[in-house]
Amino acid sequence: MPETRPTVFVVDDDASVRDAIGNLLESVGLRTKMFASAEEFWKASRPDAPSCLILDVRLTGASGLELQEQLRKVNMSIPIVFITAHGDVPMTSRAMKAGAIEFLMKPFQKEELLTAVRHGLEQDRVQRNERAEIAVLESRAAQLTQREREVMDLVVTGVINKEIGSRLGLSEVTVKIHRSRLMQKMEASSLAELVRMYDKLTPRARG
Amino acid sequence: MPISTQPESFARSTIRSFGTPLLSVLVAFVLTYLLQPLFPYPFLFLFFGAVMISAWFGGTGSGLLAVLLSTGVVAYFFVPPYYSWFISTTAEAYFVAFVLCALAAGWVSSVKKKSEEALEHALDQLEVRVSERTAELLKTQTELARLSQLLSMGQLTASIAHEINQPLTAVVTHGHACIEWLSANPPNLQKTRQTAERIIQDGTRAGAVLARIRALFNREAPAKDLLDINEVIHELTTFVRDEAIRRRVVVRSELIPGLPKVQGDRVQLQQVLLNLVGNGMDAMSDTTGPRELVIASRAENDEIVVRVEDSGIGLNQETAEKMFDPFFTTKPHGIGMGLSISRSIVEAHEGKLLASPRPSGGAIFQFTLPIRQRDFNA
Numbered sequence: 001m002p003e004t005r006p007t008v009f010v011v012d013d014d015a016s017v018r019d020a021i022g023n024l025l026e027s028v029g030l031r032t033k034m035f036a037s038a039e040e041f042w043k044a045s046r047p048d049a050p051s052c053l054i055l056d057v058r059l060t061g062a063s064g065l066e067l068q069e070q071l072r073k074v075n076m077s078i079p080i081v082f083i084t085a086h087g088d089v090p091m092t093s094r095a096m097k098a099g100a101i102e103f104l105m106k107p108f109q110k111e112e113l114l115t116a117v118r119h120g121l122e123q124d125r126v127q128r129n130e131r132a133e134i135a136v137l138e139s140r141a142a143q144l145t146q147r148e149r150e151v152m153d154l155v156v157t158g159v160i161n162k163e164i165g166s167r168l169g170l171s172e173v174t175v176k177i178h179r180s181r182l183m184q185k186m187e188a189s190s191l192a193e194l195v196r197m198y199d200k201l202t203p204r205a206r207g
Numbered sequence: 208m209p210i211s212t213q214p215e216s217f218a219r220s221t222i223r224s225f226g227t228p229l230l231s232v233l234v235a236f237v238l239t240y241l242l243q244p245l246f247p248y249p250f251l252f253l254f255f256g257a258v259m260i261s262a263w264f265g266g267t268g269s270g271l272l273a274v275l276l277s278t279g280v281v282a283y284f285f286v287p288p289y290y291s292w293f294i295s296t297t298a299e300a301y302f303v304a305f306v307l308c309a310l311a312a313g314w315v316s317s318v319k320k321k322s323e324e325a326l327e328h329a330l331d332q333l334e335v336r337v338s339e340r341t342a343e344l345l346k347t348q349t350e351l352a353r354l355s356q357l358l359s360m361g362q363l364t365a366s367i368a369h370e371i372n373q374p375l376t377a378v379v380t381h382g383h384a385c386i387e388w389l390s391a392n393p394p395n396l397q398k399t400r401q402t403a404e405r406i407i408q409d410g411t412r413a414g415a416v417l418a419r420i421r422a423l424f425n426r427e428a429p430a431k432d433l434l435d436i437n438e439v440i441h442e443l444t445t446f447v448r449d450e451a452i453r454r455r456v457v458v459r460s461e462l463i464p465g466l467p468k469v470q471g472d473r474v475q476l477q478q479v480l481l482n483l484v485g486n487g488m489d490a491m492s493d494t495t496g497p498r499e500l501v502i503a504s505r506a507e508n509d510e511i512v513v514r515v516e517d518s519g520i521g522l523n524q525e526t527a528e529k530m531f532d533p534f535f536t537t538k539p540h541g542i543g544m545g546l547s548i549s550r551s552i553v554e555a556h557e558g559k560l561l562a563s564p565r566p567s568g569g570a571i572f573q574f575t576l577p578i579r580q581r582d583f584n585a
Contacts, residue, residue: 016408016412020378020381027383027384027388108380
């Protein structure tokens with residue numbers, strides 16, 4: 001899977017600050033997209049690439065914190081680096097609790113910003129890979145028949161074929177056939193691999 | 208005048224107390240005497256009127272006197288046997304009823320009069336209290352207006368902070384980018400040039416904000432009121448008293464009384480004082496020793512000298528010069544405009560604002576104001 005170039009989004013209503021941040025990111029070889037308001041960012045289409053959002057807290061129109069809230073509501077995960085001219089403790093802790101990468105006071109130093117941005121991009125890359133992998137596994141699991149699914153649910157808990165057969169009311173031979181089919185469909189070469197895939201597929205179901 | 212009115216009003220009240228019953232009963236008698244032949248029964252209603260009028264204008268005493276007089280007149284003239292004080296048994300009940308009715312009429316009238324008087328008194332008092340409250344409110348309003356003028360400097364600084372911080376952020380960020388473009392291999396000179404141009408633009412923008420602020424204090428000549436500087440200082444210290452207590456700072460005033468007046472703008476000078484006092488308190492916030500703030504005034508040559516001393520972290524000679532530059536600050540959240548603005552104000556008053564280390568530790572800020580009234584049109 002060829003990875004598209006990472007993109008950094010900058011949302012700040014002050015044109016000179018926005019340009020400066022863009023210039024700095026460009027000078028270290030990062031691709032940027034600029035927006036003057038939260039609404040503008042919201043409407044824009046975003047490339048399918050690891051990305052990170054540099055977001056001013058105080059904006060004309062919806063504030064940065066409101067945009068963060070909105071993104072979270074629609075389950076759109078993008079790492080956020082907040083920048084502000086006058087941050088206070090409650091505002092900072094609110095943003096950080098909601099999952100912000102960093103909260104920077106203007107004027108900030110280059111390293112602070114770049115470290116936060118790289119951290120954000122890396123986090124997004126990992127999350128995107130994870131999501132892509134899960135999507136593949138889900139499409140494989142979707143090919144399983146009802147019976148194969150039932151067998152898989154038991155196999156991954158370490159139950160032997162004979163026991164599976166008696167629980168599902170099947171002969172041991174039938175269980176073996178279902179088992180090899182599902183291993184093929186899931187493209188798992190060993191039981192250990194299947195278990196790992198199974199974990200990723202149902203992370204929430206297994207408390 | 209007050210001495211002569213006393214007997215006059217006494218005489219008037221005596222006439223009213225005795226004259227009213229006498230006159231009203233006389234009128235009632237004359238009218239009754241004239242009308243009596245027209246009625247087959249003793250016609251006595253007019254006497255009730257006389258009693259009520261007496262009680263109304265002369266009070267309870269006059270009412271009773273009118274009852275007494277009426278009773279006498281009625282007994283003598285109108286109750287059989289006529290022209291005698293004697294009352295026949297048949298007329299006895301009628302006569303008693305008359306007396307009782309007369310007493311009742313007098314009582315009702317005087318009670319009514321009293322409640323009316325009480326009401327009037329209450330109204331008068333209410334009016335006095337309303338005017339007192341109005342005066343009080345006006346005073347509070349004036350105080351509030353002055354307070355808000357003083358506070359507006361704080362608000363102004365906050366909004367300036369934002370306006371200046373933006374171009375400043377852009378300058379710093381472009382600066383970093385500039386180094387990056389130069390460090391590339393080969394250096395990207397075109398981008399470097401563009402970035403440097405942006406830095407100049409943003410720096411100029413920050414300067415323009417600053418120029419606007421300074422113009423705010425310079426352009427409009429300050430008011431030229433004749434001021435007692437001690438009064439100006441005293442008002443300010445009253446204003447900061449609570450803050451000083453909160454910060455455990457002892458504020459001491461050493462004001463030389465009877466100083467010549469200065470010409471100037473009360474609010475602007477208090478803004479300068481507020482800035483100096485605020486700085487002094489900030490400088491002492493980490494002090495473990497005594498926190499003492501001295502505000503002193505004196506006359507020297509042709510000038511009034513106002514001095515603000517603190518026992519805080521102090522300053523060295525180098526800082527003492529730099530601290531009046533715009534943006535110079537030692538405070539984590541300061542924007543470095545307070546002293547710059549303060550100096551502008553003092554200079555607009557043809558004075559000087561200077562800082563120096565305090566020998567016993569801490570800092571001294573002092574400003575001068577010319578005493579002599581100058582010809583500003585020259």
